[in-house]
Amino acid sequence: MQASRTGLTLGYISFLALLSTTSHAQLPGQWRSQQLEASRKSELIMREAETRKGLLAQYQVMRYAHVRYNDTAFRVIFGQYLSWYQTFIGDYTDASASFSIKQGLTTEDHSSPLAEGGFSAKPALQAIPELAKNYRAVFFNEAHNVPMTRTLTVQVLSELRKEGFNYFAAETLYQTDTRLQGRGYPIKESGFYTEEPICAEMVRTALKLGFKVVAYEATSDATGDAREREQANNVYQEVFKKDPNAKLVLDAGYAHIQKSGGFLGGSSMAEYLHKLSGIDALTVEQTMLFPHEDSHDDHPYLSEVIRKFNPQVPTVFIDGTGKPWTLRSGYDVSVFFPAQKLDRGRPTWADLGGLRKPYPVSGDRCKESYPCMVEARYFDEGMDAIPADLIALDPIPLSATQEEHIRFHQGAPISELYLRPGKYKLTYTDQRAQLLFEQEVTVAGDTATR
Structure with a gap:
């Protein structure tokens, strides 16, 4: 297991757990201490799970640990760990329920595209490649335990390849899998999130389309701001320094792709990469406007769009000048995902837009x-x-x-x-x-x- 596994979990405590839907009455210092202890316990449980042969045996360790411990801080932290394993075994609905970040209206939110006027709904699969023509880099983010937020990226890769994009990078791919490009498909040793089939399909699709696939995860024990800086340097060294004419598609979690604003005590990976390369990226936000298992966690703008348009595909809003709408500064365009439908217990978005x-x-x-x-x-x-x-x-x-x-x-x-x-x-x-x-x-x- 690479050092990055610890970095990706510990580095998200303040960013994700404090935003989760669980309420608590402790003082901030007490709550932080309980979170750190819960993270330590969660890491030990996951290490125990990884000693078991096969995903099912590993999942059983995670599953029964979740039942065994029921204190609030542990459930908040471990729910995220459990949700990753649930995606690994294809249980997408439970994964979304195990860890959820409520998307309420904030002072940082721009006005709804329905309220501003002048914006038209467009299928994201058509609009994003058109927007990308003016950029040398396109960054997509995802909610790691909600593979719905990977589906558009899989679909749009072919269109971006036609626009000359030739490098693809993904968070927590491991540099140690040096045979990935030649082999043409990911294996367990290729990365962490690639154990989830849609994430693996994203990498596999990029390989089949002729992208040079880049692993940029931090190889040190860095967390927080230090991890952001190391990731950005890895991308720069492997892509733009080696190939000054490169055009990059990158997939990362949450605010790693934001172009402005503080993140984890410093700057985001995208901000550091811009400083190194001078290249401005089109940033596509996909983690705030998707339907949650509990509709009370949905952003109110999503509810409005679903009521008015009932979109059947991922959707963005574009004004008459071609400018896209974004929920918050730091991102160029925000994606609205359609309401989830289930068939025999599985979400139909797993069809990847009919692919x-x-x-x-x-x-x-x-x-x-x-x-x-x-x-x-x-x-x-x-x-x-x-x-x-x-x-x-x-x-x-x-x-x-x-x-x-x-x-x-x-x-x-x-x-x-x-x-x-x-x-x-x-x-x-x-x-x-x-x-x-x-x-x-x-x-x-x-x-x-x-």
């Missing part, structure tokens, strides 16, 4: 061994590849009581994978990572890669 199709799977192949992991890997990739998609079939909810752990004639659970047209290796494994069933499947349709 992937639903493929039904059933627990009949699990041989009554639950939880059971169903994974689909591209046929031309190795078994070490991060799956194209996966889902843990388990009839027992996270908050189950001991009595609910006994199943009586409930039938096999069913769900859906979301896969691009093509051929796949499908496997079913138990929580000990033992193979229960395997088969080759083909998803029909146009095999063209966006």
Whole structure:
């Protein structure tokens, strides 16, 4: 495990945990102390989980730790850790519920595009490449436990490639995976967030489109401002210093991409990179205007846009001069995501704007061994590849009581994978990572890669 794993967790305590939806009555010093202790405990639990073989066994350690400890500070901090693992096993709805940042109206917010007038709603997939024509760098941010905020980036990569963008960088890719470019797909050792299939698909898509993929994560134990500075220097050294004509697409979490304003006691990675390169980036904000599991956490502007337009795709607002609307200064354009729809328990945004199709799977192949992991890997990739998609079939909810752990004639659970047209290796494994069933499947349709 790289030092960056600790950096990405400890570095977000003040930025994320204090913004979470949990209220508390402690004094700030007491609350901070409890957070630090909760983070220490969370790190120990995650290290224990990582000693187990297979994602399901690792998730079980995280799952039962969440049930075992119920103090407020621990739930706030550990909820974020748990949510990452939930995305890793394809449980996107629970991941969004385990850690949520309430997006209330603030004094920093600009007026709604509906109130300002002169703005028109445009599909982000069309508008962003047009905006990008005037830039040499485009930065997207994401909420790490909400893969919905990665879906637009996957889709828009092909359009940005047509505009001459030729480098792609992503937070927590590891420099130690020196074979990623030649191999053409990410593996467990490629990074942290790339264990989540849509994040892996983002990297895989960039590789297939001919982007030079860059790992820029800090390799030291740096946290906070020092980590921002080190990340920016890594990007500069690997991209703009080596290739003065480079055009970069970059994916990072939250405010790492903001172009102005204080961040973690200093400046953001994007600000430091601008100082080093002199290059102004188009910054695309995607973490404030998406639907939460609890609608009370939604930003009021999102609710207004959904009520008036009911958008079916990620949407931005552009005025008559071509200027985009942004919720807050520091970003150039803000993305509104549509209301979430579920099909057999999975969000339909996992189809990546139609690039992937639903493929039904059933627990009949699990041989009554639950939880059971169903994974689909591209046929031309190795078994070490991060799956194209996966889902843990388990009839027992996270908050189950001991009595609910006994199943009586409930039938096999069913769900859906979301896969691009093509051929796949499908496997079913138990929580000990033992193979229960395997088969080759083909998803029909146009095999063209966006």
